[in-house]
Structure formats: C-alpha cells, structure tokens
Amino acid sequence: MNEENFLNAFFGRISQFISEISWKDIKEVATDSILTFPQNYDLILKPALNETIYMSLMSVFFGFILAIIPAILLAIWDKNGIKQNKFAYAILDFIINILRAFPFLILIVILLPLSRIIVGTSIGTDAAIVPLAIGVAPYLAKTLESAFKEVDKGIIEAAKSYGASNIQIIFKVIFVESLPNIINGLTLILIFTIGFSALAGTVGGGGLGDIAIRYGYERFNKEIMIQTVIILLILVQIIQILGNLFYSWSKNDKSLNIIFSLIVLFTISIVSSLNNEENCIFQFIICFFLIVLFIFTFIKKKKLFHNF
Secondary structure, eight states, X not given: OHHHHXXXXXXXXXXXXXXXXXXXXXXXXXXXXXXXXXXXXXXXXXXXXXHHHHXXXXXXXXXXXXXXXXXXXXXXXXXXXXXXXXXXXXXXXXXXXXXXXXXXXXXXXXTHHHHHHHHSOSSXXXXXXXXXXXXXXXXXXXXXXXXXXXXXXXXXXXXHHTTOOHHHIIIIIXXXXXXXXXXXXXHHHHHHHHHHHHHHGGGTOOHHHHHIIIIIITTTOHHHHHHHHHHHHHHHHHHHHHHHHHHHXXXXXXXXXXXXXXXXXXXHHHXXXXXXXXXXXXXXXXXXXXXXXXXXXXXXXXXXXXXX
C-alpha cells in the first residue's frame, strides 16, 4: 500500500510539473538565446571559452607529467609486469585510489594555499590549474596504467628475446604500442577536465563555469545559462571527434603526414598570436602533444625496437 501511494504521489508530481510548463516561455527564452548570442559571445562567452580551453589543456598537460611515473610503476609492478612487486603495487594503487575518491570541490579549497605559493594568487584561471592538474593526475595514472597493460605480452617477450632492457621495453615498446589507448584515455580525461573546470568556476576559477554561475544562475539569466551549456556541449563534441580521429590515425599507422601538417599549422598559429598569452600557451600545449604523437608514430612505423 505504501509503495502504491509513493508511485501515485511520484506520478502526480510529474503530471503537475508537465502541466506547469509554459511552452510560450520556452519559445521566448529560446528566441532570446539565439538573438543575444552574438553580443554575449563577443563580450563574455568568448573570453570565458578561451579560459576554459586554457585551463583544461594546461591541467591535462601538468596532470600527465604528474601521472606518467606512477602509471609506469603501476604497470611494471603489476603481477604480470616486467618487474613484479605486489607490495609496492598495492601501496601505490591504494594512494591513487584515495586521491581519486577525494571530492574535487574540497580539493580546490585545500589546495588554495598551494596555488597562492605557485602562481601568486588563489583566484583566477592560473590558480585553478593547480588543483585541476592534481585532481586529474590520479585518473590519468590509472588510465595510462590500463593502456600499458593492453600491450600484447608477446611483443614484450619478443623484445626481451632481442636483449632489450626494461627501460627500452617501457619507452620503445610499451609506450609505442599503447599509443592508441593513451590517446583514447587522454580524450576522455580532457572531457572530464572540462567538467572539472566548470566546477572550478564556482569558486572564482574563471571560465564558462564562472559565467554560468555569476551571469546565469545568480542573475536568473536563462539565456546565458543555455548559451553556456550549448558551448560546452559543442566543445566536448569537437574534442571527442578529434580524439577519435587521432585514435584512428595512430591505430592504422597512417597519421605521419597528417600530424606533421597539423604541427606546422599550430606552429604558425602560435607565432601569429604571440600577443595573446593564453592563446599562445594552450596552442603550444596542443603542438607539444602533436609532436609527441608524431615521434611515437614515427618510432612505431620504423619499428626501432628491432634494433635493440
């Protein structure tokens, strides 16, 4: 009987919610969102979008630097790793899992003094990069570990039979063979970081999250809220499409000329926008990842690990 009453009350609330929807108001808000978008984009949304991209790319870049060594250690210390160590693996894995479970909003507050030490302030996009990078590093470490573990054991054994050292196996075999999965993981983490950067906007981190809170939620401006959400959706879709393309290119080993062309284009873009510091920085990060991708693909294509 109680369950039946609960269901009746639940569907009653849904029915009331639907009946209170004003399709006229929805149409007006949608129309206003379209009409005011050019002006809002030039004034507040475009700078916020640049801040979000800047924060996300820089955070993934520094997070990758923080995560790469723990990821390698997890992969080689695993029970099927090239240097098995169950005790060390269990400790490092436990620490990373604890960091992954830490609420990000609380992490931002805790790391405010560290942001002030590193960048000189606890407010703004630069300050938000510190907790963002530390926050995504554990996720990157586990993502990279999974990518490394996907490498065919037969290839590793073949490298050992050629007399390859552990260092050579890690950097010339595991890294190269796991490149497609690394790209796939980085795409996922970058999208994940964009959501984190929007959350950082709630505590003065800047970006689209800050715009959505200050101009949209606090001022009851539905148009700004809708425009912000749509921009984030488009940004995520673009990143996913690019990630899928890079994954496909690296998987099929046909990316050499394409990636080299993209590196040239991004280098030209950096040179042409040196007067804009934020644009220059996040374009440099993209160019860096493209160069790394180019090197890994070149090594794989030439199969250098046969020359150990």
